[in-house]
Amino acid sequence: MILKKPLFATLLAVLPFIAQAEFSQTQVNSFAKGTQLLFSVEDNFHNKDAGFLGAITLKNESDVSLPAGESDWHIYIHSVRKIATEHVAGLNIEHVNGDLHRITPSSSFKGLAAGADLIIPFDAQVWVVAYSDFMPRAFFVAGENKPAIFANTDSEDFAQFVAPFERENQLRRYNQPQDLTVLANASVRYQRNQQNQVKVSKDDAIKRIIPQPQNVEFNRGTAKLDSSWKVSFQGRLKHEVMVFMQDLQDDYGMSLNAQPDHINVGNNKVITLSVNPQLNAGKSESYSLEIDDDKINIIGSDNAGVFYAMQSLLNLFPAASQGSVEVPQLEMTDSPRYSWRGMHYDNGRNFHGKDAMFKLVEQMARYKMNKLHWHFSEDEGWRLEIPGLPELTEIGGYRCFDLQERECLLTQLGTGPFKSGSGNGFLTRSEFVELLKFAKDRHIQIIPEIEGPGHARASIKAMQARYHNLIEQAEKSAANRLTDQSADKERIVGLAHARQYLLSDPQDTSEYMTVQNYTDNSINVCMDSTYAFLDKVTYELQQMYREAGVQLNNLHIGGDEVGVGSWLGSPICQAMFADPNNGVAGAADLKPYFTQRVAQLLEKRGISPGIWEDGIMYDKTNPFKRDEFANDTFTVNAWDNIWEWGVADRAYRLANAGYQVVLSHGTHLYFDHPYEASPEERGYYWATRYIDTHKAFSYMPDNVYANADYTRTREPIVNLEALVGRPLPALKKPENILGMQGQVWSETIRTEEQVLAMIFPRVLAVAERAWHKADWEGDSLNQKQHAQDWAQFAAAIGLKELKKLAANGIHTHLPVPGGVIMQGQLKVNTPFAFLATQYSVDEGKSWQFYEGPISVAEGQRIALRSYLNDQRTSRITYIN
DSSP: OBOOOOHHHHHHTTOGGGOOSOOOHHHHHHHHHHEEEEEEEEESSTTTTSEEEEEEEEEEOSSOOBOSSOOSEEEEEEBSSOBOOOEETTEEEEEEETTEEEEEEOTTOOOBOTTOEEEEEEEEESOOOSGGGBOSOOEEEETTSOOEEOGGGSSSOGGGTBOOOOSHHHHSSOTTTTOOOOOOOHHHHHHHHHHHOOOOOHHHHHHOOSSOOSEEEEEEEEEEEETTOEEEEOGGGHHHHHHHHHHHHHHHOOOOEEEETTSOOTTSOEEEEEEOTTGGGGOTTOEEEEEOSSEEEEEESSHHHHHHHHHHHHHTSOTTOOSEEEEEEEEEEEOOSOSEEEEEEEOSSSBOOHHHHHHHHHHHHHTTOOEEEEEOBOSSOBOBOOTTOTHHHHTTTOEESOTTOSSSEEOOTTOOSSTTSTBOOOBOHHHHHHHHHHHHTTTOEEEEEEEESSSOHHHHHHHHHHHHHHHHHHHHHHHTOSSHHHHHHHHHHHHHHHHTTOOSOTTOOOOOOOTTOOSSOOOOTTOHHHHHHHHHHHHHHHHHHHHTTOOOOEEEEEOOOOOTTTTTTOHHHHHHHHOTTSSOOSGGGHHHHHHHHHHHHHHHTTOEEEEEGGGGBSSSSOBOOGGGOOOSOOEEEEOOOOGGGTOTTHHHHHHHTTOEEEEOOHHHHBTTSOSSSOTTSOSOOSSOSOOOHHHHHTOOTTOGGGGOOBOTTOOBOSOHHHHHTSOOOOOSOGGGEEEEEEEEOOTTOOSHHHHHHHHTTHHHHHHHHHHOOOTTOSSSOOHHHHHHHHHHHHHHIIIIIHHHHHHTTOOOOOOOOEEEEETTEEEEEOSSTTOEEEEESSTTSSOEEOOSOEEOOTTOOEEEEEEEETTEEOOOEEEO
16 A cells, blocks of 8 residues: 655656656665565554564655556565565565565556555565564565665664564464563563572582582682693693693683603692593593692593593583683593584575584583584575585575576575675585584584485586586587587587486476475486485585584485475476385385485495484384384484474484484474563574573473473463373483483574574583483472572673683673662663663663662663673663
8 A cells, every 4th residue: 555645746656757657777676675664563563373463664765766567677586474465555476486475567567656655565475473583685676677675674783674562462472372471671580590590609619510410519719810821731632632721822811831641740830631541440531630729630432532621621610711711620521521612604595604613512511512513404595615626615505586597596685686695606626525524523423414405405506507507518518519310429428418407397297385485496306416415415425524524424415304205396306206116106105215225325424414304204203113213323303393384202212212312392492482481582482482592501401391381372281292192202211312412493594693692692501411411300300409500600600601601702692680669779780690781771872881779760761781792782671
């Protein structure tokens, strides 16, 4: 609808002189620069929990008018919620693919005059309660001109292009069923923080090591460590010592002299480092640490154990120490709870740069994590250079406005029309080898993931571009041949080369729609070229690992969320179904066939496969037969524990069936979810409305069912078996639970700052639970012990860990404070004791540090924020 404007402006909209079919580049640029495009949520309640009403408002403040009737202009928007409305306000709305939608004028369009506004209402999937659900960088295209981004949407500040959410039907997902979420505000945060707070001294917070050691006894006195100390190390520990010395120098300004242990250090104060394979009965990664006033003795059961003892020592250092540091004298023995202590990182969807990966690896090592699951291939991107397949990164590494996808992938996720947009890029081969070496020195294994058969659009389109390029080259070469026979031979050879790594059947007419609204992201599992491609990529990965001096032991093959209906229209697959000798009778046999064939390929290369849980299930409860796979180890990430969906028992079903399970549960370990239930917090919220550090800390991996707290509507779960409606299997083979890992998916995460803030500090809770089993864990949570443990953990984060992370270039998330006015007193708190807070009584013009209760008027409007340093503060919240 067109909003009412003065008569002159209304007449302008229909005057013939503007009803042109073409725009100049100057007009395109001017219209996009001067017109605001705003998204809004109008009503989440209109279709129970199945859809919402939204609107796009165009405020044309440019000097360019859009003509009435059909024209050659288009508006492209990124909408992760598929828009169902097809015709409105004289406009056609078309879903292109994934999140990309196109708006075009029809014959009934009345035009948009300069100075006028246009509202485009629409009906879309499910609901929107977070500003980050709306993507930036909508753009305008006309004719053959270059596209232009609507200037106000070319921003990571949602306030520039998303209208505020204020009403209940904007802040809540639905009202049928009722959304029981307690929305975050200053008062709610204050009450939650008070419930969890136990007083912790600063001394205890300094002494609290993350992750908590198994056994530690603090003695009287301290040791003063400075550059006068020596390091004496067993020769095999050279690389660990190099990292340790660099950390001491870079972070604490201490330069210690390190020498192999055959050299006498005399009477100097000394740190001794050695390996004893019999330590702790030979359990890997174990260590002992003793600190006296003039000697620090570290013994590991292996090199990793020594490295982790060093991290415990460094963890005792107060933040911002320089030149010297005092640490408590102690005796400590320690070993990990799990061998798999991981973090999954998706930069396939949005690339965040090389530095983000190095920073993540470095900090994972500081907290004794040892597995980085690298999700480098996705529908929206391929992030690693593969020799011999340049299209994977030349095409698959970039998104832009190219509907034919010969120069780049279709733009998605707020990238906009240009290769310079957010989320684009990749690691070169040499950069990845460098990363592998960096990780090796810190005892971190990088597990790459080649997504398939679903979530593979980037590789599919890259190989289609390769196919077309090689066919064109063959045709050009054939045209230069002197005889028809030699030309035909050239074409035949060229076609074979072009088809070598093709991942799609050109004759495939299959129709499907994935969860992410793609229609063409499934690799064709019936084509031999698919397996040639996977073997080629695996081979090149192996060469990179070998060059870095490490083995490629595990490779993840994805397997999840394959579009229902994939391959049904493929003649190649139909021919496969007709062959009685291959064990493939129909579409349901294709995923097991694919998985078995890839697993065999990896077995020949000495590599263990990994897969997401739904990629290895016949149905909700039955895994693929384990004895069909020759691989000794086959890891499965169990993620789908949405309790009411009834498949949270898959972790135990898979372990009992003989698969090695990595707990990756969405309700507690998905760090692409918001930190709190607020529209201002970034992230998706399909598994649970929010996951804060406290919730991740509270995860109990030894009893999956004990974590059943709320349904997605936030209704408390009191009887899980009754909710599921069938018996829940017990874990019969606990040895097959390898460990746990956090996950971050990057649909809404476009920058390094954003991704590090989504990971930190929540990942510290994963490090804690994966290394240390707390006394409060059991069939139910011991509230008193849990509160005490959380208080110490949170105090350590607030006092030292956030500062250390910031000093190492980590843009951490800071919790928004809680606050209330009680009996004329302002009271403020955060989840992390010792984290500074500030308040303002003049709408943020000036800030004062909060030191304790302050007398204020009951109705006083007060702004609050957490404060780490002058460059890093939290979001602002208000009282009154």
